[in-house]
Amino acid sequence: MNTPAFLSALAPRRIVIFRALQLGDMLCAVPALRALREAAPDAHIALIGLPWAQSFVDRYADLVDELIVFPGAVGFPEQPESDAQLPDFFEQMRARRFDLAIQLHGSGGIANDLLFEFGARACAGFVQPEETVRQGCFIGWPDDLPESERYLALTSALGAPASDRQLSFPLDARDADEYAELVAVHGVEAERLVLIHPGAQLPSRRWPAERFAGVADNLAADGWQIAITGTVAETPLTGAVLGAMTSPALHLAGATSLGGLAALVAHARLVVCNDTGISHIAAAVRTSSVVIASGSDTRRWAPLDHARHLVLADYPACRPCSFRECPYGHPCALNVSVEQVVDAARTQLAHVLGAHRGAPHALHACGYPFTELPHAA
Structure with missing residues (x-):
């Protein structure tokens, strides 16, 4: 029953999507969620996700109507791995009588096993090469x-082709107010702002702090205002970058909510970061970036706009990486030099300067509407 008419034939009124993952993963699913909403504008769409994803549902209320918190299961490392709460969870899901359950969590396997326990009238998703044939x-x-593009391939198979393939991150008045407070309290200058974001969830995905510091010092010497960003939990790491710098910088780790950080990214001229959630935010708000990709599968995770976003990566035999901590001396990170990143950053900033016809001190302050920021093409 895998035909382009699947969704229209089913005419689902209640849809549930399983994707219990972190921010960057969720942002990559936005084009697929948008396509699904366009194909089923009147359906109630629920997301089975991690507890943090309530903020995602709130922000994308036009795409998703409800969060159902996934209780965790063996084989799903984003939460404590236990099946203890699954029987009650499956009972609650079956009582909801969903018309369609969609597995957007990953390649298949045990994620599909869980999906069929939800008791939906029909199921959809991905299957691995050697996986048992799944009905739906x-x-x-x-x-x-x-x-x-992987998730858009599935929505297209469902009969929900994409009209817009771009990531998006809608910003609201609260985000604008938070950004204005950053300007007032910290002296943020949007016209020459470069963000340095050294964190990533996995240590194996982090470029060394002292190298971020070297990049920041070089760009500060060029006249750019440097702001170091991160979460509260990442303040030891961001503090290490600041401590290794010889130039002054704004230390904004823990100073913003997710929306405030996205507003800051939207006003910045450049983001220099690891391959992590903020790189997807930069793509969504169309701010140029330089991404140091350590360990990850760049074919899978690199931004689609290769002009606006430059990805630097080295490819030892152990890549892509499956380790939390690198056991091999971290060659994929160490083989990317400060000089390479500085050169890439200057290339991106030169495009920004060309777009705005001036040096860093001469650029006009942002003040752009959040929906259509005119960054470099």
Whole structure:
């Protein structure tokens, strides 16, 4: 029953989507969620996700109506791995009588086993090469596609083709107010602002703090205002970058909510970061970036706009990496030099200067509407 007419034939009124992942993963699914909403504008769409994702549902209220918190399961490392709460969870899901359950969590396998326990009238998702045939609309995991395109392949198979393939991150008045407070309290100058974001969830995905400091010092010497960003939990790391710098910088780790950080990114001229959530925010708000990709599968996770976003990566035999901590001396990170990142950053900033016809001190302050920021093409 895997045909383009699947969704229209089913005419689902209640849809549930399983994707219990972190911010960057969720942002990559936005184009697929948008396509699904366009194809089923009147359906109630629920997301089975991690507890933090309530903020995602609130921000994307036009795409998703409700969060159902996933209790965790063995094989799903984003939460404590236990099946203890699954029987009650499955009972609650079956009582909801969903018309369609969609597995957007990953390539298949145990995620599909869980999906069929939800008791929906029909199921859809991905299957791995050697996986048992699944009833419903299932496609083979498209391993050669970028992350966002994988999920659009599934929505297209469902009969929900994409009219817009771009990531998005809607910003609201609260985000604007938070940004204005950063300007007032910290002296943020949007016209020459460069963000340095040294964190990533996995240590194996982090470029060394002292190298971020070297990049920041070089760009500060060029006249750019440096702001170091991160979460409260990342303040030891951001503090290490600040401590290794010889130039002054704003230390904004823990100073913003997610929306405030996105507003800051939207006003910045450049983001220099690891391959992590903020790189997807930069792509969503169309701010140029330089991404140091350590360990990750760049074919899968690199931003689609290769002009606006430059990805620097080294490819030892152990890549892509499956380790939390690198056991091999971290060559994929150490083989990317400060000089390479500085050169890439200057290239991106030169495009920004060309777009705005001036040096850093001569650029006009932002003040742009959040929906259409005119960054460099």
